[in-house]
Amino acid sequence: MQKVQILSFIKNPKFILALILVIFFLKGAFLTTLSPIFTGQDEARHYSSLQYRAEPKDKNWEKIDRPVGSMKSINIADYNFSHEMIHAGEAADYNVFRHQMYNTVNFSDGYNGINEAEINHQLWKPYNYFKQPDIVSGKNLYYFLATSLEKILSGSDILVRFFSNRILSTVFGTIGIFLAYLIFKNIGIKEKESLILTAITAFQPKYAMYFASINYDVLLIPLFFLFTLGAVFSLRNGFNWKNGSLMLLAIGLGFFTKATALILILPFFGLVVYFIYSSYKKKINLKIILLAIIIFVIIAYFSNYNFISILPFKNNVSETFHSFGSYLSESLTLGRFALSSRTYWGSLGWFSNAIDQNFTNFVWTIQTISVVGIIFLLFSKKKLDFLPEKKYVVFMIGMIFALQLGIRMADWKVFMGAGELELGTPGRYFLPNLVSHIALVFIGLGALLRKENYFRNALLAGLIVMISFSMYLIFNIILPRYYL
Numbered sequence: 050m051q052k053v054q055i056l057s058f059i060k061n062p063k064f065i066l067a068l069i070l071v072i073f074f075l076k077g078a079f080l081t082t083l084s085p086i087f088t089g090q091d092e093a094r095h096y097s098s099l100q101y102r103a104e105p106k107d108k109n110w111e112k113i114d115r116p117v118g119s120m121k122s123i124n125i126a127d128y129n130f131s132h133e134m135i136h137a138g139e140a141a142d143y144n145v146f147r148h149q150m151y152n153t154v155n156f157s158d159g160y161n162g163i164n165e166a167e168i169n170h171q172l173w174k175p176y177n178y179f180k181q182p183d184i185v186s187g188k189n190l191y192y193f194l195a196t197s198l199e200k201i202l203s204g205s206d207i208l209v210r211f212f213s214n215r216i217l218s219t220v221f222g223t224i225g226i227f228l229a230y231l232i233f234k235n236i237g238i239k240e241k242e243s244l245i246l247t248a249i250t251a252f253q254p255k256y257a258m259y260f261a262s263i264n265y266d267v268l269l270i271p272l273f274f275l276f277t278l279g280a281v282f283s284l285r286n287g288f289n290w291k292n293g294s295l296m297l298l299a300i301g302l303g304f305f306t307k308a309t310a311l312i313l314i315l316p317f318f319g320l321v322v323y324f325i326y327s328s329y330k331k332k333i334n335l336k337i338i339l340l341a342i343i344i345f346v347i348i349a350y351f352s353n354y355n356f357i358s359i360l361p362f363k364n365n366v367s368e369t370f371h372s373f374g375s376y377l378s379e380s381l382t383l384g385r386f387a388l389s390s391r392t393y394w395g396s397l398g399w400f401s402n403a404i405d406q407n408f409t410n411f412v413w414t415i416q417t418i419s420v421v422g423i424i425f426l427l428f429s430k431k432k433l434d435f436l437p438e439k440k441y442v443v444f445m446i447g448m449i450f451a452l453q454l455g456i457r458m459a460d461w462k463v464f465m466g467a468g469e470l471e472l473g474t475p476g477r478y479f480l481p482n483l484v485s486h487i488a489l490v491f492i493g494l495g496a497l498l499r500k501e502n503y504f505r506n507a508l509l510a511g512l513i514v515m516i517s518f519s520m521y522l523i524f525n526i527i528l529p530r531y532y533l
Contacts, residue, residue, distance in 0.1 A: 062240050066230055066247065073226050073251040077219030080261035081212055083527055085146050087125070087138055089215075089262025090477065096211060096263050097130045098184040099192045101177050103199040112180040123147075129183035133173040137207045140164035146531055169206045190305045191265035211263070218267040222260025226251050228274040229484045235281045236488065237437040245508040250487055252515040254395025254522050259477055265307050266477065272303040273481035276313050277448065280320055284440050288324045296320075309481070312455035316447050380460065385474065393476025395522055399530050408518055419493030426496035435501040436492055445485035452482050 087093040118127045125138040125147075138144075141164065177184075185192075195214050202210045229250045233243035250256065260267050279295030286292065296317055303310025379385075391409045423446075427439055456478050479486075491511065495504035 062244060065244050066227075069230075069244065069248050069251055070223055070226055073257070074219055074223045077222055077257055077261050078216060080257060080523070080527075081215035081219060083523070083531070084261065085143070085531055086141050086208070086211055087134075087143055088147055089264065090259070091264060092262050093125070093128065093130065093134065093138070094183060094185065095265065096214070097128075097134060097177070097182065098189075099195040099199055099214070099263070100131050100134065100175055101182050101184045102192055102196040103203070104176055108176075110176060110178065113178050114180045117181050117183050129177065129179040129181055131173075131175050131177045133171075133175040133207055136173045137168050140168050165208070168208060171206050175203075175207070185265075188305060189265055189307075190302055191268040191307075194268070195263065214263050215261060218260050218263060221267045221271055222256065225256075225260070225271040225274050228271060228278055232274065232278050232281055232484050233488060235278070235285055236441040238488075239435060242435070242505060242508055245505070245512055246487060246491065249508070249512050249515050250484060252512070252519045253483060253487070254515075254519045255393055255476060256395075256480060256483055257519065258395060258522075259480060266480070269303055269307045269309060270481050270483070272299045272306065272310065273313070274484055275299040276303070276316075277445075277484060280316065280444060281441065283320060283324070284444060288320070309455065309459075309478075312451050315451040315454070316444070319447055320444075380457070380474070389474050389476050389479070391476065393479055395519070397522065397526055397530075399526055404518075404521060405526065415494070416490055418497065419490045422493030422496035423489060426492065429496075433496065433499065435504055436495050437488075442489065442492060445489050448482050448485045449489070452479060 087096065089095075115129060117129050122128065123144060125143050126135050128135070130138075195217060198214055198217055199210055202213055205213075226247060230243060230247040233246045234240065238246065256270075259270075276296050276299035279292045279299060282292035282295065283289070296313075300310060300313045300317060303313060387409070390413065394409050394412055396405050396409055423442065426433075426436065426442060432438075456474055460474055491504075491508055494507045498504055498507060
């Protein structure tokens with residue numbers, strides 16, 4: 050009897066979900082310690098930004114007048130970071146492990162790390178002594194939260210504060226995984242399959258890596274997931290004040306985290322148009338929709354943001370179109386698409402090997418097959434009970450389109466001023482739609498396989514592949530890169 054109860058507990062969906070969340074968090078915590086200090090994407094600048102915000106209001110120390118240098122410099126002392134960041138980075142041999150690809154650092158000195166005692170003694174002030182600090186300016190919700198943690202731990206050394214902020218990122222990532230589960234379940238995918246899809250998302254390599262570093266996207270991405278969940282609720286239950294508020298909350302908080310959240314305006318108004326159209330067929334509370342629009346306009350007005358400035362424009366219409374043509378010829382190439390795809394799936398490209406190079410080719414093949422399945426699903430009159438309704442599929446395609454459009458508009462705007470692809474479209478920019486993307490890939494495969502057990506087997510195969518590639522990157526690429 051007791052054995053039956055234990056088995057029943059282990060098979061309980063809530064237990065399995067909790068296990069997925071715990072595993073993701075522990076794996077993320079391991080990744081936070083595996084990568085040396087400041088080695089995340091633009092991580093040094095992000096930490097400099099939150100550390101600057103944690104400084105006393107009265108900055109009564111002498112300032113050095115030095116312009117912000119190039120972000121391509123190999124010496125951390127060339128950056129206008131805090132006194133503590135520069136010296137702690139030098140003590141940790143940042144200049145070696147960040148910029149010398151085939152060189153590693155001797156981290157160990159007995160029980161302690163090299164120069165760890167020196168760093169722990171807090172010999173350097175966490176203050177920025179430059180008139181032009183190397184930071185991300187402006188109000189930012191992520192920096193507010195991370196700065197609060199920095200202040201709480203102000204009595205600790207930089208290693209404790211820095212890695213604690215990395216752990217905070219992993220907490221946000223864990224919240225994102227939980228939201229992913231809710232999305233999968235509420236679009237009409239059954240419990241077991243939703244849990245498998247959640248595990249696939251949790252082991253997506255780039256997602257885990259990105260949430261093991263300090264950057265404001267670790268808050269933006271879960272907010273995208275939150276908006277997606279609110280939209281799914283509205284498609285399932287009808288537009289009401291609860292799901293409308295959830296979407297507006299995600300847009301509002303996202304806007305004060307990163308301007309990329311403005312992209313969510315497109316799917317939000319797309320849903321509004323859909324429900325207004327639906328009101329002609331069935332009763333929809335148009336007052337709720339009108340109220341949502343009014344609230345959105347009020348938020349936009351008081352944010353004092355120049356929305357017109359985000360649109361690419363160069364002198365006149367003719368020059369703008371010419372710039373657009375030049376941008377397309379340079380950005381829409383197989384090489385650029387391949388680079389975005391590799392970085393999106395976590396392929397680091399540090400070492401040349403068959404697995405790292407061919408994994409994304411395999412994924413592209415699967416995605417191409419899946420697209421065929423999505424087309425069949427949308428134009429077929431027969432409904433498959435184990436797959437979501439078409440309205441959810443169309444919505445998620447719309448989310449993919451909106452993010453692509455927004456990122457490429459921003460890329461074009463920077464290209465217009467710089468004359469080159471300075472911003473680019475690295476894979477991490479597309480992680481906000483990871484849940485929609487993974488759902489669409491497997492929905493497409495399910496539409497081709499036609500049977501529920503085949504669909505479940507495809508999900509299990511995807512999970513095995515994702516776990517295998519994730520573990521391969523951690524133990525065969527990242528670990529040797531820094532320590533062997």
